[in-house]
Structures are given as structure tokens and as C-alpha cells.
Amino acid sequence: MLYPHVSVDCVLLGVNEEKLCVLLVERADSPGDQIDYKLPGSLIYENEDLDDAAYRVLKESTGISKVQLKQFRCFGSPSRTQNKEDVLWLENASKLKIGRIVTVAYLALCKISKRKNLSPKYKSAQWVPVNELPKLPFDHNEIVAAATSEIRQWIEIEPSIVFEYLPSRFTLYELRRTYETIFGKAFDIRNFHKKIASLAYVVPTNEMQEGVAHRAARYYRFDRAIYKKRSIVNKK
Numbered sequence: 001m002l003y004p005h006v007s008v009d010c011v012l013l014g015v016n017e018e019k020l021c022v023l024l025v026e027r028a029d030s031p032g033d034q035i036d037y038k039l040p041g042s043l044i045y046e047n048e049d050l051d052d053a054a055y056r057v058l059k060e061s062t063g064i065s066k067v068q069l070k071q072f073r074c075f076g077s078p079s080r081t082q083n084k085e086d087v088l089w090l091e092n093a094s095k096l097k098i099g100r101i102v103t104v105a106y107l108a109l110c111k112i113s114k115r116k117n118l119s120p121k122y123k124s125a126q127w128v129p130v131n132e133l134p135k136l137p138f139d140h141n142e143i144v145a146a147a148t149s150e151i152r153q154w155i156e157i158e159p160s161i162v163f164e165y166l167p168s169r170f171t172l173y174e175l176r177r178t179y180e181t182i183f184g185k186a187f188d189i190r191n192f193h194k195k196i197a198s199l200a201y202v203v204p205t206n207e208m209q210e211g212v213a214h215r216a217a218r219y220y221r222f223d224r225a226i227y228k229k230r231s232i233v234n235k236k
């Protein structure tokens, strides 16, 4: 039998208190008793393009619209709807008979902020550390794990992504900690500083930290113009 159900899921990753976090929504009428988080995601409409569906679902479920979502993978195992409670929730919410669903996953890296305009389907939206996730419905744990390794690959190719997380001026300590948080491992300090010193687009400023107990550190800034030129040179 041919089967038409397709959904989108949005993985928003952010750094909070030196932890890599993912935005989850809490189901309002959970089929079980426990707190029930999931990725912001839902079925698409008949005549809707996938990208439009991803932006719509994210906006409707969390109120967020100013992020750049990128499609990164499809998840289509027939077993992703093996949990009867997940199917029940979805059937109640959609008023459709649900068997399997193929979901298209989207990813964005963004700054953490307070959420509002939640869909009535959800009680709250929370940033949860990816290393402390509860058991999520469907295959959402697998989707978050895939998104985490995906973002690391993106950063290897396009290091500018990291600077989206930092304030306009930052210390090398803050830069290293951000890298360590996203990659989930410690970087050797001397090698890291050497690497940064070789990057023309990380520019030292004349400003130093003030009022700190330890030796004041220098502030740096990310120079997008230099970065773009380097990207062109690298692509040649």
C-alpha cells in the first residue's frame, strides 16, 4: 500500500551556560503521566513546500521565525512510530489515522532567548542540554544526535557559524569555551591560540577586560569582510 504521511522536525541548537542545548516543546495533553518533551515538528499540508512547512511549524509551535533553517536529513524508519502513545497523540492532534511517517529534519544554530506564542498543543518550550535529554518520542533522540554531529561538520567547513554565538567582542577564553561546548571536548590551549593567531578574520582589538580579578584578557572581534575574502580564495 502506498503511504503519504510526511512531517518536518526542527532542531534548534544553542549554547547556554557552557552547554550545548536543544529547544524542545512540552506536549499539553501528554498520553503518559510524565513531562513529555519533543522536537518542534508536525505533519505538512497537502500543497505545502517542505521549507515552508518547517518555518510554519517552528513559528506555530514556538513563536520563532528569525532563524535560518537548513534541511539536513530524512528519517523514515517504519519503526519510528512503534510507540503506541506517540501514535495516539498524533492521531488526536491531527484527527488522521497514522501508521508510519517520514520526517524531514531541519537544523539551525541560534542564540538562546525566551520563547513565547506557543501553540496550544504545547505547555512550554525549554532549552535542554543535549547530554541530559530524557527519552523523547518517535526517533527524536536519534534526530538530535544526528543534528549535533551535523553542526560540527558544518563548523569545520564554515567556521563563521561559531561567531553567531559570541558577542561582537569576545576573549580567546570565550571563543575556546564555545568551541569546546559545541564539540563536546577540551581543546589544547596553546594549540588553540596558535590556530586562532593564524586566522586573519579573528582580529585583536585595543580593548581589554576591566574589573576582573585575574589578568585582564584582550577582546577580539570577528571580521566578516576578511572572512568572506578568505572563503573566495579557498574556493579557487
Ligand SMILES: O=P(O)(O)OC[C@H]1O[C@@H](O)[C@H](O)[C@@H]1O
Pocket (backbone or CB within 6 Å): 007, 008, 009, 038, 039, 040, 041, 042, 043, 089, 090, 093, 101, 102, 103, 121, 138, 139
Ligand atoms: O504534530 P505533533 O503531533 O506534535 O508531532 C508530529 C511528529 O510526527 C513525527 O513524524 C515527527 O517527528 C513530528 O514531530
